[in-house]
Amino acid sequence: MKFAVVVFPGSNCDHDAYHAVKHVLGQDAAFVWHKETSLAGADVVILPGGFAHGDYLRTGAIARFSPIMQEVRRFADAGGPVLGICNGFQVLLEAGLLPGAMLRNRSVKFQCEHVFIRVEQTDTPFTSACRQGQVLRIPIAHGEGNYYAEPDVVERLERNRQVIFRYTTAAGEVTPEANPNGSVHNIAGLCNEARNVVGLMPHPERACELAIGSADGLAILESAVRSVSQGAFPAAGAGAKAVAAAR
Amino acid sequence: MRARVFVTLKPSVFDPQGTTVADALHTLGYAAVRDVRQGKYFELDIDAPTSDEARRIAGEAADKLLANPVIESYRIEIDTTAEAVAR
Numbered sequence: 001m002k003f004a005v006v007v008f009p010g011s012n013c014d015h016d017a018y019h020a021v022k023h024v025l026g027q028d029a030a031f032v033w034h035k036e037t038s039l040a041g042a043d044v045v046i047l048p049g050g051f052a053h054g055d056y057l058r059t060g061a062i063a064r065f066s067p068i069m070q071e072v073r074r075f076a077d078a079g080g081p082v083l084g085i086c087n088g089f090q091v092l093l094e095a096g097l098l099p100g101a102m103l104r105n106r107s108v109k110f111q112c113e114h115v116f117i118r119v120e121q122t123d124t125p126f127t128s129a130c131r132q133g134q135v136l137r138i139p140i141a142h143g144e145g146n147y148y149a150e151p152d153v154v155e156r157l158e159r160n161r162q163v164i165f166r167y168t169t170a171a172g173e174v175t176p177e178a179n180p181n182g183s184v185h186n187i188a189g190l191c192n193e194a195r196n197v198v199g200l201m202p203h204p205e206r207a208c209e210l211a212i213g214s215a216d217g218l219a220i221l222e223s224a225v226r227s228v229s230q231g232a233f234p235a236a237g238a239g240a241k242a243v244a245a246a247r
Numbered sequence: 248m249r250a251r252v253f254v255t256l257k258p259s260v261f262d263p264q265g266t267t268v269a270d271a272l273h274t275l276g277y278a279a280v281r282d283v284r285q286g287k288y289f290e291l292d293i294d295a296p297t298s299d300e301a302r303r304i305a306g307e308a309a310d311k312l313l314a315n316p317v318i319e320s321y322r323i324e325i326d327t328t329a330e331a332v333a334r
Contacts, residue, residue, distance in 0.1 A: 058315055101317035104263045
């Protein structure tokens with residue numbers, strides 16, 4: 001199975017994602033430069049963390065115009081699994097592939113720490129190997145992770161079960177104290193209506209080995225492997241093929 | 248001519264930076280400053296025959312890029328004399 005890790009100028013978690021996929025999970029992985037116009041036949045696309053285009057204007061605002069994003073959009077529209085991590089999540093928001101926007105953290109600080117997130121839904125290609133309600137200990141590292149959307153949009157997200165991860169205590173309780181950045185409804189990650197595009201602020205790729213403090217993030221990347229290989233996300237494999245066929 | 252585009256967070260959106268600046272001003276003794284909202288300011292030098300056309304172009308630029316409509320709104324001022332001053 002092949003993962004494409006998109007590299008923008010300013011991405012800095014691309015190697016972390018590549019390492020986790022290739023050396024920890026043992027899957028095929030390829031870097032795809034943002035000027036490319038092909039995802040090289042990937043089954044899964046990762047938009048990694050970092051500061052694409054220096055976060056100029058707004059986080060993710062310029063990355064949206066990178067040539068590869070047209071292909072990412074086509075891949076996503078065809079049902080292919082796309083994971084946006086941190087800055088990658090911000091890019092997905094600016095590109096309109098996910099609803100809402102990011103504000104500066106409530107603390108006005110760059111928050112760099114391990115947090116707990118609860119898996120809210122397991123019917124996405126990035127949570128299929130998780131348990132509903134499972135609490136994961138995963139690091140965050142961001143200044144703008146304060147998720148915001150209009151109240152009616154948030155209500156729609158909740159109704160459609162599009163909130164995939166929520167900041168909680170270690171025991172899985174949603175409290176204001178467990179919310180590191182002020183995100184509405186403690187939202188740490190969400191998916192699109194078709195459920196194949198997922199974005200989250202925490203870094204699962206930095207939590208794949210016990211030697212670096214936590215291996216809880218592995219479940220998120222393993223989910224992609226399971227979903228695609230089992231065809232549990234039928235659109236996933238078909239997505240790459242549909243994109244290939246459309247050429 | 249020049250378009251000045253002021254981008255600010257919508258009133259309904261919490262502004263952590265503005266709140267922090269307000270706190271700092273209170274520390275400096277400016278108790279009279281009740282609230283601060285922080286935003287962005289852009290100057291666009293535009294080749295356009297009329298101020299209406301310049302406003303239209305600046306508006307499109309703001310809609311498509313300068314402002315994020317989910318959290319921000321914007322205001323445009325057109326200065327027809329700016330070019331001579333600038334260059």
